[in-house]
Every structure is written in structure tokens, then in C-alpha cells.
Amino acid sequence: MAQIAIADQGYESHEPHSFVTRYIWSQDHKVIAIQYAITATGVGLVALILSWLMRLQLGFPHQVSLIDPHAYYQFITMHGMIMVIYLLTALFLGGFGNYLIPLMIGARDMVFPYLNMLSYWFYLLSVIVLLAGFFIPGGPTGAGWTLYPPQAILRGTPGAELGVITMLVSLAIFVVAFTMGGLNYVTTILQARTRGMTLMRMPLTVWGIFMATVLGLLAFPALFVSAIMMLLDRLLGTSFFMPAVISMGTQLPNAGGSPILFQHLFWFFGHPEVYIVALPAFGIVSDLLSTHARKNIFGYRMMVWAILAIGCLSFVVWAHHMYVSGMNPYFGFFFATTTLIIAVPTAIKVYNWILTLWRGNIHLTVPMLFAIGFIFTFVHGGLTGLFLGNVVVDLPLSDTYFVVAHFHMVMGVSPVLVMFGAIYHWFPKITGRMFNEKLGKIHFWVTFLGAYAIFLPMHYLGFLGMPRRYYALGDTAFIPASAHELNMQITVAALIVGAAQLLFLGNVIWSLRKGELASANPWGATTLEWQTPDTPPRHGNWGATLPIVYRWAYDYSVPGAAQDFIPQNLPPTDAPSAETKP
Amino acid sequence: MSIMAMFVPIALAIVLWLALLQKLQAKPWLVQGIAAEPGNSATRYPAKVIGLGVFLAVVTALFTLFAAAYHMRMAVPDWSHLPLPKILWFNTALLALSSIALQWAWSATDRPAPGLIDIRRGLLAGASLALLFVAGQLLAWRQLDANGFFFSCTPASAFFYLFTGLHGLHLVGGLLVLGKTTTKIYRLDLSNRTAAVAPLLLSIKLCAIYWHFLLLIWLAIFALLFLT
Numbered sequence: 111m112a113q114i115a116i117a118d119q120g121y122e123s124h125e126p127h128s129f130v131t132r133y134i135w136s137q138d139h140k141v142i143a144i145q146y147a148i149t150a151t152g153v154g155l156v157a158l159i160l161s162w163l164m165r166l167q168l169g170f171p172h173q174v175s176l177i178d179p180h181a182y183y184q185f186i187t188m189h190g191m192i193m194v195i196y197l198l199t200a201l202f203l204g205g206f207g208n209y210l211i212p213l214m215i216g217a218r219d220m221v222f223p224y225l226n227m228l229s230y231w232f233y234l235l236s237v238i239v240l241l242a243g244f245f246i247p248g249g250p251t252g253a254g255w256t257l258y259p260p261q262a263i264l265r266g267t268p269g270a271e272l273g274v275i276t277m278l279v280s281l282a283i284f285v286v287a288f289t290m291g292g293l294n295y296v297t298t299i300l301q302a303r304t305r306g307m308t309l310m311r312m313p314l315t316v317w318g319i320f321m322a323t324v325l326g327l328l329a330f331p332a333l334f335v336s337a338i339m340m341l342l343d344r345l346l347g348t349s350f351f352m353p354a355v356i357s358m359g360t361q362l363p364n365a366g367g368s369p370i371l372f373q374h375l376f377w378f379f380g381h382p383e384v385y386i387v388a389l390p391a392f393g394i395v396s397d398l399l400s401t402h403a404r405k406n407i408f409g410y411r412m413m414v415w416a417i418l419a420i421g422c423l424s425f426v427v428w429a430h431h432m433y434v435s436g437m438n439p440y441f442g443f444f445f446a447t448t449t450l451i452i453a454v455p456t457a458i459k460v461y462n463w464i465l466t467l468w469r470g471n472i473h474l475t476v477p478m479l480f481a482i483g484f485i486f487t488f489v490h491g492g493l494t495g496l497f498l499g500n501v502v503v504d505l506p507l508s509d510t511y512f513v514v515a516h517f518h519m520v521m522g523v524s525p526v527l528v529m530f531g532a533i534y535h536w537f538p539k540i541t542g543r544m545f546n547e548k549l550g551k552i553h554f555w556v557t558f559l560g561a562y563a564i565f566l567p568m569h570y571l572g573f574l575g576m577p578r579r580y581y582a583l584g585d586t587a588f589i590p591a592s593a594h595e596l597n598m599q600i601t602v603a604a605l606i607v608g609a610a611q612l613l614f615l616g617n618v619i620w621s622l623r624k625g626e627l628a629s630a631n632p633w634g635a636t637t638l639e640w641q642t643p644d645t646p647p648r649h650g651n652w653g654a655t656l657p658i659v660y661r662w663a664y665d666y667s668v669p670g671a672a673q674d675f676i677p678q679n680l681p682p683t684d685a686p687s688a689e690t691k692p
Numbered sequence: 693m694s695i696m697a698m699f700v701p702i703a704l705a706i707v708l709w710l711a712l713l714q715k716l717q718a719k720p721w722l723v724q725g726i727a728a729e730p731g732n733s734a735t736r737y738p739a740k741v742i743g744l745g746v747f748l749a750v751v752t753a754l755f756t757l758f759a760a761a762y763h764m765r766m767a768v769p770d771w772s773h774l775p776l777p778k779i780l781w782f783n784t785a786l787l788a789l790s791s792i793a794l795q796w797a798w799s800a801t802d803r804p805a806p807g808l809i810d811i812r813r814g815l816l817a818g819a820s821l822a823l824l825f826v827a828g829q830l831l832a833w834r835q836l837d838a839n840g841f842f843f844s845c846t847p848a849s850a851f852f853y854l855f856t857g858l859h860g861l862h863l864v865g866g867l868l869v870l871g872k873t874t875t876k877i878y879r880l881d882l883s884n885r886t887a888a889v890a891p892l893l894l895s896i897k898l899c900a901i902y903w904h905f906l907l908l909i910w911l912a913i914f915a916l917l918f919l920t
Contacts, residue, residue: 221739289750296746301739306726310718327746328703331754335761339854346843348850350765366770366847371761378757406721414716422704662720682724 125649137223138649139208142230144540146204149230150197151615153237157192158608160185169601171582179581180268183252186579188243190255191277194383195284196237198525202390203288203326204233206532207295207319209540213639214316216304216657216679218650220294229294232287240280246272254579256380259351259372263344265358274344278337285334288326295323304638306659310414311678313637313663314407317414318393321421322386328425329382336375343367373435377428384521385424389417391528392459395481397663398531399463401635402478403470404674406664409462416455423452433501434508442501449499453492460489471667471674475633476550480531483558484524491520494569509579512572515565523561530557530614537621538628539639542646545621553614560607567596634675637663641677703749744898748905751862755909758858759916762851766920774848776917777835783828784914790821791900791907794870798900801893808880811896815874818903822867829856855913863906870899 126132133141164185167177177185208226212219220226243250252268253261261267262274269277299320303312312320339350343364351372352364400407407413429437429445463485472478494516498504507513530553537545575588583589631640643653657679665676765771797814800807833853836842841849873895880889 222743289747293743293746293750297739297743301737301742308718308720310716310720324704327750328753331750332757335754335757339761342843342850342854348844349847350761350850363844366768368765368768371764374764375757375761410720411716411718418716425704658726660726661724664721 135227137219137227139212139220139223139226140540140647142226143205143207143209145230146200146208146233149234149237150201150205153192153241154197154201155611156241157189157197158611160189160192162605162608164189165601165604167581169598180249180252182581183254184250184268184273187252187255187257187277188240188250192240193522194255194387195281196240198387198521198529199288199326199383200233201529202387202525203295203319203323204230204291206315206390206394206536207291207323209536210315210639211295211298211319212302213642213647213651214313214637215299215302215307216638216652216659217298217302218652218656220298221302222294222297225290226294229287229291232283232290236280236283236287239276239283243269243273243276243280246276248272251277256373256376257340258376259340259343259367259369260353260355263340263352264355275341278341278344281337282334282341285330285337288330292323292327292330295319296327304656304659307638307678310411311659311662313393314396314410314413314417315390315393317417318389318391318396321417322389325382325389325421325424326386329379329386332375332379336372336379339375340372370432370435373432374428377431378425380431381428382424385420387521387525389420391484391525392417394532395484395528396459396463396466397637398477398481398528398535399466400664400666401535401633402473402475402481403467404473404634404666405466405470406666407462408465408468409458410662410664412458413462416458419455420452423448423455427452430499430504433504439501446499446501450496453496453499456492460485460492475534476545476547476554477531477535477633479551479554479558480527480534483554484527484531487519487527487558487561488524491516491518491524495520507572509577510572510574511568511576511578514578515568515572518565518568519561523565527558527561530554533618535633536639537618538632538645539642540646541622541625542628543621543625544628544632545625546617549613549617549620553610553617556610556613557607560603560610563603564600564607567600571596631677634673636661636665636675636677638678641679703753706749738894740894740898741901744901748902751905751909755855755858755913758851758855759912762855762916762920765847765851768847770847772846772848773920774836774841774846774852774917775839776852777832777839779828779832779835780914783825783832784910786821786825786828787907787910790818790825791903793818793821794896794900794903797896801896808877812874812877815870815877815896815899818899819867819870819874822863822870822903826860826863826867829860832856852917855917859906859910859913862909866899866902866906869895869902873899 126136126138132138136142136145163174163177164182166174167182208220211217240250248269248271250269251257251262251273253270253274257274257277263270265271267274299312299316303309339348342348343350343352347363349364349367351369352362352367353369354365355362396407396413427445427449429441430449433442433445467482494512498507498513498516534545534550537543571593574590574593576583576593583594628645630642630645633640638657638659639647641657642651658681659678660681661676661678663678665671665678667674668676793814795814797811797818800810800814833856836849836852841852843850843853873892876892877896880892
């Protein structure tokens with residue numbers, strides 16, 4: 111049974127030896143993590159190219175004949191859905207979650223390795239079904255990533271015949287895949303921690319992934335429910351969401367369905383989804399800042415409590431996405447209040463990150479640059495969130511580029527920066543080689559400054575009233591010529607930033623082959639994954655015996671210690687106590 | 693939406709309670725060594741029990757959301773009451789008996805020397821009753837169809853087929869596992885049963901928990917459909 115292997119009673123390494131069992135039908139959490147990461151990156155590149163095409167149309171309208179209005183809406187929809195679900199969720203939880211959880215808590219693998227393997231293959235299936243949308247008659251759905259009915263399944267919307275079906279089926283499969291993975295992450299964290307690894311000794315990365323998984327397990331069912339019910343509306347003519355509609359002169363069979371019901375279900379998933387992406391990023395960035403500033407994380411307990419508080423609050427704010435759908439003013443007041451309250455734990459986290467940096471021994475390594483960059487973009491996106499959380503401010507801004515700028519800053523750029531930081535940080539452990547630092551720094555600066563060049567002007571365009579979701583602006587009195595120029599500049603910046611990501615991929619591929627060999631612990635980090643006997647860790651992670659944990663994850667620069675870090679598995683007698691610290 | 697909003701705090705409260713058991717108050721930077729807390733709680737519950745618990749929480753979230761959708765859809769004026777087939781009462785009794793049979797098997801595993809005969813009878817009875825339940829539900833579908841209510845006829849009938857269909861799928865998934873366990877128990881050599889028994893006993897326990905959950909969910913669905 112799995113738990114016996116995990117509890118390490120008479121561990122035997124059942125290391126697979128054939129290529130197929132080792133790298134394809136693998137049950138090793140590290141291989142599954144890399145499979146997740148490669149698939150997510152691949153599908154993310156598709157979404158990147160889609161964003162280029164969208165920006166080309168917006169910056170240089172009608173110059174590219176490939177992009178007609180239908181294609182433009184299909185690009186928007188697929189870009190949004192891929193980035194939010196198939197890239198960010200899959201990479202943070204399926205990728206980093208899978209790789210880091212067992213290593214950070216001192217386990218040999220996930221508790222249900224077979225389920226873990228199934229999780230990946232279901233994820234791959236969902237990606238294939240999603241991408242199949244590009245090759246079926248009518249193309250993928252163009253209903254926007256929110257898929258609001260009735261328009262998502264009415265004729266006239268791109269992909270309403272088949273595209274919307276592949277999209278909904280793909281989402282349902284993704285939810286199944288996520289549930290199988292999520293069961294593993296939660297149970298592993300609760301059950302398979304090594305001796306001495308109490309919950310409050312876990313690195314914040316694990317805390318962030320843990321809470322994000324719990325949110326996902328409770329929120330993804332809402333997506334599943336709405337996908338199933340919409341599929342039934344589309345295929346069997348039920349009326350869950352579909353009101354009576356006359357479409358192109360014919361009366362549809364539906365009557366009485368409630369489109370608002372879909373919006374409630376969708377956003378009941380959609381808002382926690384923001385935190386499913388953000389919480390792992392919060393956790394990872396905490397560890398990056400602490401490690402590369404050689405200083406313990408400021409307010410560890412507060413950081414854990416804030417993660418839990420954000421997780422709970424994220425379930426009672428969903429209707430702030432629906433202010434423009436119309437609602438009882440008291441509801442609006444309630445949801446505006448909860449939305450603003452969630453800023454409190456989030457602000458605690460930001461203060462603690464800054465206080466971690468305060469008087470730290472900051473090493474401006476590539477991961478650290480990305481982590482600090484994240485603080486900027488996240489504060490920036492968070493502050494515009496405070497604007498939009500208020501009903502009266504949201505109503506006029508909701509359909510403008512201000513919202514596009516807000517959510518791209520807060521849940522596009524910010525988590526992506528952390529993702530890159532995390533890849534650069536753990537690259538030596540995962541591959542056994544160092545990346546090229548110069549290329550990494552170029553990648554950071556182009557991405558960071560480029561993101562501002564793209565999204566900062568969008569706030570201004572939003573204030574001007576430039577509407578989002580429009581294929582072309584045409585000649586309108588309230589949009590001055592300068593706005594069109596700004597759109598051109600944004601497009602140029604987007605093309606450059608996109609190209610910089612190819613530089614990153616090039617760096618990864620080059621470093622895999624030619625990178626300098628990495629030592630076991632190049633950053634001098636305390637957490638367990640850096641203390642493995644082999645780099646990269648072998649099957650079973652820990653050799654003959656599991657590590658024993660004697661201290662928390664943040665013993666950096668302890669006065670009197672021989673090194674400026676004390677690994678978690680170093681017994682207390684070998685190092686002076688930290689108790690003398692104030 | 694109110695049902696939905698209620699479920700989540702409860703589920704999160706359970707998670708927090710689990711976490712609080714492990715002392716979220718701890719100041720980990722002050723305490724070193726491993727004496728403070730055993731850390732590894734794997735000895736208390738097998739991982740499979742925790743895994744099943746988490747899975748059932750996800751299923752609860754799923755059904756709660758469907759119930760919330762049902763509740764909201766009811767508020768639309770075109771709603772009409774669905775006359776439920778009488779056979780559902782009989783089916784409910786079947787499922788309850790099935791649950792009791794599995795409980796019987798479970799309690800037989802708790803004895804110092806597990807009563808294999810009782811376990812076998814309990815599992816077989818539980819599985820057959822569950823199969824009868826599925827057949828009964830299919831019959832209920834036929835009856836409803838004969839009365840002129842198919843899937844897309846009224847919103848209430850659509851929800852009826854959706855609820856019973858999903859619950860049926862959930863049950864069939866459980867039946868596959870139960871079938872596997874039952875086969876293994878039957879293949880077990882009565883004379884030499886020390887080593888192979890432990891994982892099977894756990895698996896019986898998991899099946900019983902799953903079945904009680906199935907019953908609870910069904911009772912909730914039935915009550916919801918019956919009372920509205």
C-alpha cells in the first residue's frame with residue numbers, strides 16, 4: 111500500500127527501467143511534473159501567438175487578412191481560456207505542485223502515484239480536445255472566455271455549432287484531471303510529511319499550493335456543473351440557461367432558462383480561480399525573496415494565516431464580476447465590501463515581502479529579479495482592483511480597456527513573472543545544470559518593462575472609454591488619434607515581449623545541453639528539496655532513508671552559524687540555536 | 693446561491709479545523725528538534741481514508757452546486773411541479789438496505805478474527821441491492837417518460853434526469869470498486885489469510901463509507917425533488 115512506502119518502512123526502490131515506464135507512463139511525481147510543464151508551455155505558446163494576432167488587428171486594423179471578426183473573437187476566447195486554465199492552473203499545480211510537494215515535505219512520491227499519472231493523461235486529453243477546436247468546421251468558440259449564454263450557443267457566434275462543444279467537453283475533462291491531481295496534493299501534504307515536518311514548518315510554497323488546491327477542489331465543480339448544463343442546453347434542448355429566444359427568425363425550443371444562473375455558477379468558479387493561480391505564486395515568491403535576500407521571511411505565521419484568510423474570502427466575492435449584469439443594490443454593497451476586505455490579508459502579504467527585503471542581503475539573481483518584479487506588478491494590479499471592486503467605479507469602467515489592464519497586471523503578468531522566477535530558481539535542481547544568467551537578465555528586463563509598456567497605456571485608454579472586446583474601433587469622436595498611435599505602440603511592445611519569451615525557451619534548451627553543471631544547492635537554500643542526495647533527484651528522492659526535519663524553513667543568516675543558512679534537516683546540536691534572536 | 697454560499701464556509705471550516713489541530717499558533721522559528729510534535733500523522737488515518745474524504749467533499753460540492761442551480765431555476769415563473777414516480781420510495785429502501793449490508797460487512801472486519809463468511813454475505817447483499825437500485829432508477833426513468841416527461845420537457849424533469857443520472861454514475865463508479873473487492877474476498881483462501889487481508893479490510897471500510905455517502909446524497913436529492 112502506498113502509505114507504507116511513504117512511511118518508509120522497508121523502502122525498496124521500484125525504479126522503472128524501460129524508457130516507456132520511466133518517461134511516458136511514468137508514476138514518478140517529478141516526471142509527471144515535467145510532462146505537465148511541457149504540455150502547459152506548448153499550449154501557452156499557442157495562446158501567446160493568438161495574443162500577437164489580436165494585437166496586430168488592434169494596432170494595425172485590417173492589415174492582416176487572416177483576422178476577420180470571427181477569427182478575432184475566437185482568438186480572444188482561446189487566448190483567455192488557455193492562459194487562465196490550461197497554462198497557469200496546470201503549470202502551478204500540475205507542474206510545480208507535483209515537483210515540489212513531495213520534495214519539500216520529505217516524501218518519496220505522491221500518495222496515489224497511479225492517480226497522479228491518470229491526472230496528467232486526462233489533462234493532455236483536455237488540451238487535445240481544446241486544440242481540436244481549431245481544426246473542426248466553424249473553428250473554436252468565439253464566445254469570450256466566460257462563455258456567457260445565450261450567445262455562446264446561438265447561431266451567429268463563431269463556433270456555436272461544434273466549437274463550443276469541444277470547449278465545454280475539454281473543460282469537463284480538465285476538471286476531472288484537476289480533481290485527481292488535487293486529491294493527491296491535499297492527501298500528500300496531510301499524510302506524507304516526513305518526521306519533524308509539522309504544518310508550521312512547511313515552506314510557504316507548500317502552503318500556497320495546498321490552499322490553492324483546496325480552493326480548486328471546491329471551485330472547479332462549479333465550472334463542471336455549468337459546462338454540463340450548458341452542454342445539455344446545446345445538445346438536448348433543455349432550458350437551464352437558455353431563455354426563449356428567436357434566433358435568425360426561428361423560435362428556439364428553449365424557454366424560461368436563466369442566463370444569470372450561468373453567470374453565478376461561472377464566477378463562483380471564476381473568482382476562486384484567480385486565487386488558485388495567485389496563492390501558489392504568493393507562496394513561491396515568499397520563498398524566492400527569503401532565499402535570495404538571505405533573510406527569514408517576515409511574519410511567517412501571518413503569511414500562513416493570510417493565505418488561509420484569502421482562501422476563505424475568495425468564495426464570497428464572486429458577484430463583483432456581475433455588477434453590470436444588474437443586481438439588488440444591497441448585494442452590490444455586500445460584494446463590494448467583501449472584495450475590499452480581501453485587500454487586507456493581501457496587503458499583509460505585500461508588507462511582509464517588503465519587510466523581508468528590508469536590510470536583507472539582496473542578491474539580484476535572475477529569480478530574485480522576477481520576484482521583485484512581481485511585487486511591482488502585483489501591487490499595481492491590486493490597486494486597480496480596489497477601483498473596480500466598487501460598484502460605482504466599476505459600472506463605467508467595466509467594458510473598457512481599464513479592466514483588461516487590471517486583470518492582465520494582477521493575474522496575467524504577476525503570476526507569469528513568478529512562474530519564470532520559479533523556473534530559474536529550481537532549474538538547477540530539476541535539470542542539474544545552470545541556466546545562462548545573461549540571457550535570463552535580458553529576458554527579465556524585456557518582459558518586465560515590456561509588460562508595463564503594454565498594460566500601463568491600457569489604463570489610460572480605458573479612462574478614455576475605449577471599449578474592450580471590439581474587433582475594430584472605426585472612427586469615433588471620443589477616441590482621439592493619439593489613442594490609435596498608442597494602440598500601435600502597445601502592439602509593437604507586445605510583439606517584442608512575446609519574442610523575449612522565445613529567448614527564454616532558447617535559454618532553457620541551450621542550458622539543458624550546454625549549461626554549467628549545477629551544485630546540489632547553488633542558492634544556499636534551507637528547504638528539503640535542495641538537500642537531496644542526487645541532483646537531479648532520483649526515483650524515490652531520498653536514497654535509503656528519509657530526511658528528518660529539525661527546524662523551520664527560514665533559518666537564514668542566523669547569528670553565530672557557520673553558514674548563512676541552516677538546512678531544515680540539520681540536527682540542532684550541529685548549529686547554534688536561533689532562540690537567542692529577538 | 694445561498695445553499696452554495698453555505699456549503700463552502702462549512703467545508704473550509706473543516707479544513708481549517710484540521711489545520712488548527714496541528715497548531716497554527718506554533719512559532720516554528722523558536723522550536724527546534726523533533727520532540728515538539730510527531731509531524732507525520734500517517735499513523736492516525738490511512739492515506740486512502742483521507743483521499744476518499746477529500747473526494748467526497750468534492751462530490752458534495754458538485755451536488756450542492758446542482759442543488760443551488762435547481763433552487764435558482766425554480767424561481768423562474770415557467771417552473772412546474774414534477775409528479776415523481778412512486779417506485780422511488782422502493783428504490784430508496786433498496787439503497788438504505790444496501791448501505792446497511794455494507795455496514796454489516798464493515799463491522800465484521802472489526803472483530804479480532806475477521807468473519808469472512810459475514811463479510812462475503814454483506815458485500816454480496818450490498819452489491820446486489822445496489823444493482824437493484826440502479827434497475828429501479830432506470831424503471832423510474834421509463835415510467836416518467838411514459839407519463840410524458842422526457843429530459844427536455846420541463847425544467848423540473850431535466851433536473852430530475854440530471855440528478856438521478858449523476859447519482860447513478862457515482863454509484864456505478866462505486867460498484868466497480870466494490871465488485872473488485874468482492875471478487876478478491878471470494879478468491880481469498882480461508883485457511884491462509886493473514887497477509888493479504890489487511891488491504892482488503894481497508895477497502896471494505898472505504899466501500900462502506902462511500903455507500904453511506906451515496907445514501908445521504910440520494911436522501912438529500914429525493915427530499916429536494918419531493919418537497920418542491
